Amino acid sequence: MFQSLPRPRSGTGHQTGRAGARILALFTGLMALVFSAAFTAPAHAQTLRIVALGDSLTAGYGLAADEGFTDRLEAALRASGHDVVIVNAGVSGDTATGGAERLDWTLAEGADAVIVELGANDALRGVDPAVTEAALRRILAALAERGTPVLLAGMRAPPNMGADYAARFDALYPRLAAAFDVVFYPFFLDGVAGNPALNQGDAMHPTSEGVDVIVAGILPFAEELVSRIAAR
Secondary structure, three states: OOOOOOOOOOOHHHHHHHHHHHHHHHHHHHHHHHHHHHHHOOOOOOOEEEEEEEOHHHHOOOOOOOOOHHHHHHHHHHHOOOOEEEEEEEOOOOOHHHHHHOHHHHOOOOOOEEEEEOOHHHHHHOOOHHHHHHHHHHHHHHHHHHOOOEEEEOOOOOHHHOHHHHHHHHHHHHHHHHHHOOEEEOOOOOOOOOOHHHEOOOOOOEOHHHHHHHHHHHHHHHHHHHHHHHHO
16 A cells, blocks of 8 residues: 655765755855844944034124034034034024023924033123023033033123123032033133234124134044044
């Protein structure tokens, strides 16, 4: 009833076994390469998005489109090998309180880091330094909660506000920088304030050449900010 199956020719089974083993070994080797590449290949760098939250000094008041602070700083960072884009979130006339109030919608599209440049208008208007400090504290606390690295650009009160006001105002920036452990650039207008050759006719806003001085001064601090993004 049952017919016996024909025997394989001599050596056929061994050859088939050896061929199967070779195919299995090849397949295993290929899979090992695939997994190795998946885990060891460097990830493609992603452009870092840095938002500059500020007033007219950030916005680029009185300057051409490519002459403002954010454009020039972005170009300087890129020239140094950093793949970044700096979003200009400067609003002319804004105070520290105004910046705090618009922080959430300013960051609606996300940010890898934030540059905070606010307070100049507070000083010009004689706003109580305690109010300015409270507003900046709100901003820094919110960014700390998000885990977002910050570069805080300090400001100084103009001489006509008096020594007492200046002492109170100027001291709030280093105090906040220490409290929140942010990258701190002590004076945004360092080397520019009071120099007619680097300011526009209003003696308050930098010219294109003035912006270059600002960028040269703040660049090492901006690079430290980029390093903090990478280390986060």
